[in-house]
Amino acid sequence: MFRLALHWQILIGMVIGSLVGLLLNLTASESDVFLDSGLPAGIQSAEITDSSRLTEIQYVTEAETVKRVIDPLVKEPGSFRNVTELRAEDAIAADLYERFGQSTAKQVGAWFKRIGGLFLRMLQMVAVPLIVTSLLTGILGLGGADEVGRMFTRTIAYYLTTSMLAITTGLLVVNMIRPGLGNDDDAPRAVAENIGSSESLSDILFNQVQAIIPANPLAALTAPNFLSIIAFTIAFGIFAVRVGGTTAERIRNFAAAGFDVMMAMTMAIIRLAPIGVLFLIAYVTATQGIDVIKALGWYFLSVVLALAIHAAVTMPLILWFVARRSPTDFARAMSPALLTAFSSASSNATLPLTLSNIEQRAGVSNKTGSFVLPLGATINMDGTALYEAVAVLFIAQLHYGVNLPFTQQVIIAVTALLASVGAAGIPHAGLVMMVIILQVAGLPLEMQGVILAVDRLLDMARTAVNVWGDACGCAVVERFETQ
Numbered sequence: 132m133f134r135l136a137l138h139w140q141i142l143i144g145m146v147i148g149s150l151v152g153l154l155l156n157l158t159a160s161e162s163d164v165f166l167d168s169g170l171p172a173g174i175q176s177a178e179i180t181d182s183s184r185l186t187e188i189q190y191v192t193e194a195e196t197v198k199r200v201i202d203p204l205v206k207e208p209g210s211f212r213n214v215t216e217l218r219a220e221d222a223i224a225a226d227l228y229e230r231f232g233q234s235t236a237k238q239v240g241a242w243f244k245r246i247g248g249l250f251l252r253m254l255q256m257v258a259v260p261l262i263v264t265s266l267l268t269g270i271l272g273l274g275g276a277d278e279v280g281r282m283f284t285r286t287i288a289y290y291l292t293t294s295m296l297a298i299t300t301g302l303l304v305v306n307m308i309r310p311g312l313g314n315d316d317d318a319p320r321a322v323a324e325n326i327g328s329s330e331s332l333s334d335i336l337f338n339q340v341q342a343i344i345p346a347n348p349l350a351a352l353t354a355p356n357f358l359s360i361i362a363f364t365i366a367f368g369i370f371a372v373r374v375g376g377t378t379a380e381r382i383r384n385f386a387a388a389g390f391d392v393m394m395a396m397t398m399a400i401i402r403l404a405p406i407g408v409l410f411l412i413a414y415v416t417a418t419q420g421i422d423v424i425k426a427l428g429w430y431f432l433s434v435v436l437a438l439a440i441h442a443a444v445t446m447p448l449i450l451w452f453v454a455r456r457s458p459t460d461f462a463r464a465m466s467p468a469l470l471t472a473f474s475s476a477s478s479n480a481t482l483p484l485t486l487s488n489i490e491q492r493a494g495v496s497n498k499t500g501s502f503v504l505p506l507g508a509t510i511n512m513d514g515t516a517l518y519e520a521v522a523v524l525f526i527a528q529l530h531y532g533v534n535l536p537f538t539q540q541v542i543i544a545v546t547a548l549l550a551s552v553g554a555a556g557i558p559h560a561g562l563v564m565m566v567i568i569l570q571v572a573g574l575p576l577e578m579q580g581v582i583l584a585v586d587r588l589l590d591m592a593r594t595a596v597n598v599w600g601d602a603c604g605c606a607v608v609e610r611f612e613t614q
């Protein structure tokens with residue numbers, strides 16, 4: 132039977148969802164309610180104006196007239212981001228809003244959000260076991276302790292440096308383009324104090340380091356505290372390799388079997404993406420209107436531009452100056468793997484081809500290739516790291532209506548790095564990891580719905596950059612090995 136490829140299905144889901152949402156937004160996103168009966172005791176009259184973004188609630192008591200505004204992008208002092216915040220300040224206004232104030236678009240949108248939220252829950256569900264089994268398989272697949280020890284430091288140093296460079300590029304681009312802010316001139320005013328933290332940068336960094344060491348690894352698993360999970364799993368893998376023998380063998384088999392199952396499960400969930408996308412994008416467009424779609428276009432461009440800078444400027448410079456290789460020749464040699472990575476959106480699936488290209492076409496030794504590439508496919512993901520950073524900053528811009536302060540961006544950079552380490556080399560893994568960074572940045576998970584719509588295309592691009600980063604890593608490590 133003819134079946135449309137998944138990315139087309141997702142695109143169709145996005146188009147239908149956007150149309151439904153926009154239609155709702157255009158036709159049913161405004162309601163005016165003037166109330167004078169059925170009001171809570173002590174209130175003489177109330178007036179609620181609910182439009183696509185803002186809601187104004189005004190009520191009159193004997194003593195005073197109270198006006199409250201709910202504004203998801205909080206730009207006025209005295210506005211509230213959501214009903215929960217409003218309720219903390221003024222329970223009466225929150226009750227009025229819930230009973231009388233929601234326009235049809237918002238009510239229907241809330242249902243869309245709940246249904247789409249089921250899909251996001253499933254992604255959350257697979258995150259922890261997927262990270263653990265994928266990392267263990269990557270590390271235990273490396274072979275004996277001797278080999279692991281020798282090249283380890285240089286390889287890891289390369290991975291970390293290039294991933295950080297990628298993230299920095301991503302953050303620079305997204306700070307310049309500001310895809311989530313549109314051309315709203317008065318946007319970057321308020322709320323900085325809401326999201327900026329009063330801690331100093333050194334405190335923040337130290338807290339991150341502290342979070343990496345779990346006082347209780349099992350508690351970290353259930354919390355879930357992703358940074359601790361990633362760090363502990365890597366340590367566990369390395370020591371399993373050190374112990375060696377049948378112990379390492381058993382853990383390797385167990386992890387590989389677990390990874391196979393988790394991968395199948397993730398793929399099955401991803402098959403639901405078109406429906407998830409449909410509902411989530413319909414929710415966002417129904418409640419926020421056409422601006423979101425425009426912002427999404429800018430976001431897409433930002434990610435692509437930043438990936439292009441990393442792949443076509445930063446990496447070639449490293450190849451040229453550090454590995455002493457011609458970037459064009461090297462790219463030509465690796466082109467089959469890069470194209471496969473692009474079309475499969477999976478570093479793991481591309482791995483056999485990457486290995487054979489690096490040895491047979493790029494002339495790197497088997498020793499280097501078989502160490503750097505399998506580990507790289509799991510933990511070195513420049514494209515994914517960059518993408519995570521851009522996506523989260525974009526979501527924050529959309530959500531808060533301002534750019535995040537520098538200290539918050541540093542936290543996002545560090546978390547994006549670890550998220551890219553933890554991401555499995557399979558399609559859409561970056562999306563699963565996004566949950567982590569959103570949690571760390573205190574952003575609502577359903578905002579992921581917006582970027583989900585264009586995830587597949589970006590996944591293809593970032594996977595090609597991931598594989599390119601691994602391949603360049605081989606060239607760099609090989610140069611120092613053969614000295």
Ligand code: ASP
Binds near residue numbers: 476478515557559597
């Ligand atoms: N698909 C990517 C890879 O396999 C991971 C991701 O989703 O970012 O490299």
